[in-house]
Amino acid sequence: MLAEWSAECAADDPVLVVPWSDPADLTRRFIDLRENPYDLDDVSEAADHPALLHALRALNAPRSPVFTAKCDVWPLGPDELTQVQLLLDHPAHEAPAGFASYLDLLWRDRSLFASFHRQGQLLDRFTRLAAPLHYPYALAEYVIRPALLDLDGPQEGFAISLYIKALAHDPHAAEENWAAALAAIVALIRSRDPQGGSATIYKSPPRRASSSIG
Secondary structure, three states: OEEEEEEOOOOOOOOEEEOOEEOOEEEEEOOOOOOOHHHHHHOHHHHHOHHHHHHHHHHOOOOOOEEEEEEEEEEOOHHHHHHHHHHHOOOOOOOOEEEEEEEEEEEOEHHHHOOHHHHHHHHHHHHHHHOOOOOOOEEEEEEEEEEEEEOOOEEEEEEEEEEEEEEEOOHHHHHHHHHHHHHHHHHHHHHOOOOOOOOOEOOOOOOOOOOOOO
């Protein structure tokens, strides 16, 4: 699988703020799936795409090193489709359809959340481990971006936006390729131990927070 990572941490780049809500649509908000796993029912994207539901469940499970803040899924538009075809070296006539998703991830280890350097080291490892995975029609992109987290006290650090994109000969097959690649990357993230021993972990506050619509 093609996998790469980059950073978008310039002064004018977006900052992920958690918890968040969309004032124009109150159904779009941060949902803490660690504290409220049954709130997956409120994530419309997960209801429509079982692979995303399984990914959210796994990434927010107690043994996961991360939790989720936002997510979305979409069929690739013409420009993005062309870009992915070039990256994966598949001509348009061979793979004319594409599907994609993103998940914003936050590390539960507070010291790791606050460290750009350590997150970069982990992403170097993740991209190396993804290389031998046999998903020739899919790619994984990780983007480190600034984050402000205020669940049980404010802290500045960094989040990871994980993009999975896949191609195929038709839309249904593209979504199947995406689902398989997403499951593989989620398993890879879950299989690593980034904390290296004792760590201070983010726990959900007693109040109801409201991961993953967006």
